[in-house]
Amino acid sequence: MIARKHLRRPIHPLYCLNAPVAVLSALALLSLAGAAQARSGQDKFTRETARAKAILAKMTLDEKIGQLIQVEHGSLKDSKDVDKYHVGSVFGGGGSGPRDYTLKGWTEMAQGFATTSIGTRLGVPIVYGTDALHGNNNVPGATIFPHNIGLGATRDPALVRKVARATAEEVRATGINWSFAPCVTVPQDYHWGRVYEGYGQDPALVAQMGAAAVEGLQGNNLAGETSVLACVKHFAADGGTDGGHDQGDAKIDEATLRRVHLPGFAAAIQAGAGTIMPSFSSWNGVKCSGHKHLLTDILKKDMGFEGFLISDWNAIDELGGDYKKDAEISLNAGMDMFMITDKYQQFFDNVKALVAEGAVPQSRIDDAVLRILRVKLAMGMMEKKYTVAVSPAVQKTFGSAAHRQIARQAVRESLVLLKNDRQTLPIAKTIKRIHVCGRGGDDVGMQCGGWTITWQGQMGDVPGGTSILNAIKKSVSPATAVTYSKDGTGAEGASLGIVVVGEIPYAEGVGDRTDLALPQEDRDAIANLKKANIPIVVVLLSGRPMILGDILAQSDAVVAAWLPGTEGQGVTDVLFGDYKPTGKLSFPWPRAMSQIPLHYDDKAADPLFPYGFGLGYHG
Structure with missing residues (x-):
């Protein structure tokens, strides 16, 4: 257990791990509208509300729906579709990239999409997302840092902040400005294939490290030339699924959800995270991507999240099979942007029909677009001086000796x-x-x-x-x-x-x-x-x-x-x-x-090595 005095930011009492269980359970089930600490970290977005509303008022329904779409760049059927469908975001990663899989190729691709979007009627730029999970790991020659499980063993949030800052610089060197990181999962079962994406089993440690990663990625100024929009994932309890099955079901009560799986998100929200990705997995039989209580009541209302939600890869396909109905469920649950491959045209048509039918209120579309616009404004993407160009100084950081030295430090500390x-x-x-x-x-x-x-x-x-x-x-x-x-x-x-x-x-x-x-x-x-x-x-x-x-x-x-x-x-x-x-x-x-499953705070367990174990050298 980490002493609270070592946390850079205090965790809201709702997530205090030292509270008696009875008190904690009672607090967990309350709807706390006054999550002031969380909202103070989100004010960079709320203060853009007036400007965002002014842009929103000029938008047609088609342009609004387009902002909800994030399309995988390799799935675009025609480059003109960025304009035709008013696409709000493009993404790549996980092996998906340009034909020229080099720093130059990545940069030219990202700049090309950004230039196209700036030339649309309202000039709302796309935000380009990538899975930069341990460095800009999709691009050959990048510095590859230890995965989160190693960083958690360092117990060094300042180092995590440095790693994330270096990662942000190498991401921006490619012209990309959004990373689907950090992951603040709290893995409970080692059968799971994503254990290494978690910093550890203690929710307080995860909160500490996750907040540091957000601060490193986004920097002191989200509009800075080396800042990258963070995306905290996967909301929520993806590490608590029954049997450790990936995309499985977390069969836990709400008190356990809040006590174990939400502190990392609370800390990241306080740190100013602009986006959050709901999980592929389920909570008590309901897919997180379509769970209104989870996404709207808990995350947006109770926890004070003012950024926007981005779905995981084609996540709405998991909700039932009727694509139009799936879009309706997820939108009404609180999803704001949708990560889509080849069905983006169908999604566009379906959402337009859903609004016309009254199945999705216009107010829900407006809320989602407002959240997206506020984040883009906070990123400086709507300013006259905004440019898609990457400075030579930033490109020189890619795979640099200085970054490799940070990675070497991270390795030896881990x-x-x-x-x-x-x-x-x-x-x-x-x-x-x-x-x-x-x-x-x-x-x-x-x-x-x-x-x-x-x-x-x-x-x-x-x-x-x-x-x-x-x-x-x-x-x-x-x-x-x-x-x-x-x-x-x-x-x-x-x-x-x-x-x-x-x-x-x-x-x-x-x-x-x-x-x-x-x-x-x-x-x-x-x-x-x-x-x-x-x-x-x-x-x-x-x-x-x-x-x-x-x-x-x-x-x-x-x-x-x-x-x-x-x-x-x-x-x-x-x-x-x-x-x-x-x-x-x-x-x-x-x-x-x-x-297995083996829990860090189980006093009756007899592990081979306990939580916190690690020998040193003597003399």
Whole structure:
């Protein structure tokens, strides 16, 4: 549990974790119209209301409906559709990008869409969104930072703010101005394939880190040339689904929802987040994208959110099957903008018909558009001086040495030392020979995990990255020999072995697992290394705690490195003692699958390593 004095902003009493359960439950069920702290963080949007209303008054119904549409750029049937349908936003990411998949190609694409929208009748620019989850991870050559699970282990909100600021600069270097981040999920079950998107299990930690990420992305001035609109996700309780199933059902009461899953959103709203993305998942059988009590009563009214809601990818398709009816349900529930691929024309026609029929009130359309316009105004997009050009200074930040140094710091602070018998670590840089092995020993793609260049990520090279093997070679003395074999053979005569094992890249439901034991290939590599009768250091790359089994007994030292990203030297900073480990577990570590779900505050549980565990170096 984190002391409240370390939170940069106080959490509203509605979300206080130290309150007695009876008091908390009572408060949770109240509708608190006076969420003053949250609304103070949202005043950058409310103060644009008058200007937004003036623009709204000039808009036709067609132009209003267009603002509700965010279309995937690859699904546009004709580039003229941006004008024809008055499109309010375009998005890419998760492997979707321009034909020229370079910094230049991304920039030209984003600028092209923005230029087209500025030339429309009212000149309301599009806002371009991308999944920049751990750096501008869709663009080759970008700095790839640790995923959130690693950042949570740092317990360092100032560092998270720096990571998000660097990410914002690299996103703006491509001409893009909206990131679908941060994720403030509170994962309850390690079966879930999105555990690594969460900072941890303590809602207070998640709130602290999520607020810092929003502040880093959006900066001090949302209209600044290096600021990016944040999108906090996924509202709400996506980490609390039954059995840890992705897009599943969170079968919890409202008091639990507010106590566990809402503090991260409350803190992000206080920090000034401009957009929030409802989850694909359900709350007690009702899809979040169509849940009026959740989106309107709780989020907009109780929590004081004044920005706009953006759906997840084609989320309204999940609501029932009748596309027109699905649009009606989601709009009336409080959704403001809709992320759509190939059905954007159908959506436009359906919403126009729904308004004509009275199924969706004109006032609901006006409210959604007003919210979108206020955010665009706060971003400076409606000013005469607004330009789609990217300054050369901003482009120079892309993949820069300064950003890679921040990433390296994030990596070394995120590592958690789980075992260190006989002071195996740190390793002397003058050691005679180190044998490196394992699937992850020389694989930057495995270090980065999912959401890296492609949606699922991929094994192999990532441009600009440094593998752990190459980082080891850079760290040791010229007299030290470094050898490598993927399967752990050939270690005879070495002074020490380092085996890098863990999970191959995955994202979302593809990563849902029933068994979190290490794959046989990893176990074989450790067994082969063991035959050399040398000290063994296990570096574990994973998006969640894994079942270590007898691997813990076979090794002399174990380091949880999570999914560190491109900067492998952050790992070797700890292995060779340039940085003494400070990372602490933000999730308890299970002994066996039978312990899952395992909760950080369960006093009766007997985890292998408790929440907050992390060894250091002595002397």
